[in-house]
Amino acid sequence: MQDPASTDSRGGWSRRAFLAAAGATLLPAAAFAAVRKRASAPADPIGRDKRRMLQLNGYAIDAETPLDALTTYITPNDLFFVRHHWNPMYPSPRTWRLAVDGEVSSPLALTIADLRRLPKTTVTCVLQCAGNGRAFHKPTVPGVQWRYGAVGNARWTGVRVADILQRAGLKASARHLHTFGSDRPPGKVPAFNRSLEMEKALADAVVAYEMNGQTLPPLHGAPARLVVPGWAGDHWMKWLVRLSPQPEEQKGFYMDTAYRYPDKPGEPGVALQPSEMHPVTELFVKSNVTEAPASAKVGRIETIRGFAFSGAPDIARVEVTDNGGATWKEAWLDPQHDAWAWRLWSFRWTPPAAGKATLMARATDSRGTVQPKDAVWNQSGYLYNGWHSVGIEVTA
Amino acid sequence: MRRGALLALLAFGAFVAFSFLADPVASAKASKKSRKGKAKSAAVANFDTKLPVLGTRLSEFPAGPGKALADQACLNCHSADMVWQQHLTEKQWTANVTKMIGWGAEIPDAQKDALVAYLVANFGPENTKFAPVVSRPVGR
16 A cells, blocks of 8 residues: 555645644634635645646537646536537526426426425536547547546536436336437437436436536536436436436437447457447446656656546556556555545555656456456447556656 | 824824724725635636637648538538547548538538548548647636
8 A cells, every 4th residue: 555645735635634724723823824724725736737628629619638637536617528519509597497208197397496496416426428538449430539538526416316207206117218408419410319227317317407516517518417427428418408218218329329339349440230239338447647757766756646437336446567567556545435436546656777667557446347458449439448558767 | 282193193093994994885895896806816827828718729621622622511510620630541531421421511422532532631540630729727
């Protein structure tokens, strides 16, 4: 296990800061100073020079977060990746209604005020675009060439789908929750209509109207979006306007052709039929390095940091190798955690010899699934989760 | 005389202090103003203001035969950035152009091959020309 003391600078309340603050309450003046300091501290410890986005598409906007800004447990709203299928049509919060119909005994049309009166819940979990890491699939595949940063961890506040559907009188015949957003595609492009299994929707899904304690921003689906903890972003319908429980799966391009993953790994570069694939659902176990020095000196300890997450609710272990996977050493896991949130990790590495070192990280989730060296190639480039490696120049 | 002046100064000071305290609206306004000013300067200092706003820097298709075709076929729905970041084989480009025509891209049948040729020439498997636009944090 690695020493946790070095994580102080990454924000939140570290053990050291907490003890300092607890001691300070004995002295009113010091306590005042501590409170003032906390109040005037930035909302997140990401430096000014790191607060930027990488725009991949000017319109419809697609932008990812640079890895060196993904260093906090909670990803700030203004640094959270943005994905659009096409230019959105933002619903007016005044006229917006969430229609609940289909296999229910009493259909609903909820206003945002209605939604806010229902039992409130908050989940903290990872949202990752299904195509995050598409750029690393070889042979290359078409689509937005996301690298590392179409992922973030946020607190989502809203109403459990189960609570909404219970009020609508959900019928036993419902097997799939059909979801609809307000955005309309251009030309003859098929609509982005989706569905997910009723079991998952009832167990974990939330209709969220707040993100990290703030009103959900329009770019992230205001007034309300679906949150499906542990599942890829294609299920997290933005600008949500309709929930419709149905006996059958949703049909259409974005169910039958897109967002499908091979049942069995095929040959890289060889496209499969939709019938040989199934819908993308759970995220794959994955870790990334967010902080590592470009250069180091033999024998002088350097701290490597990153995050890890999975479709399983927790991460059991993150390991780092500096010899191509021959041996692994365990990283220290930050205690901050919620189900399906990411784990921040850090690893104190002693450079063994001069030359170019390659460090790689791999995560193991709470079900025992180990992150693979190479991701399974698939024609749409979903769920890339190969080992992330960083190069460090070591001098004597 | 001196004592009188001192008394007058004290009285004036007390008056000023009292009038400030007695006018909660003015003092609230003053503090609100200063808070607002602080919040504004904090927001400005939060990121490099020289960075462009997200969605304001758009790439253009490279010059050459086929640019007008690409402009007409692609730009109704997405910026040229989407194309710049691809590096696809002729087979992949043909499949994508066919898909996009099905989705409403305005391209006469007779010019489909010319468009594919332009895309392969500029954004073929060896294309490494794309770099994301470093932009401001997204705000709302």
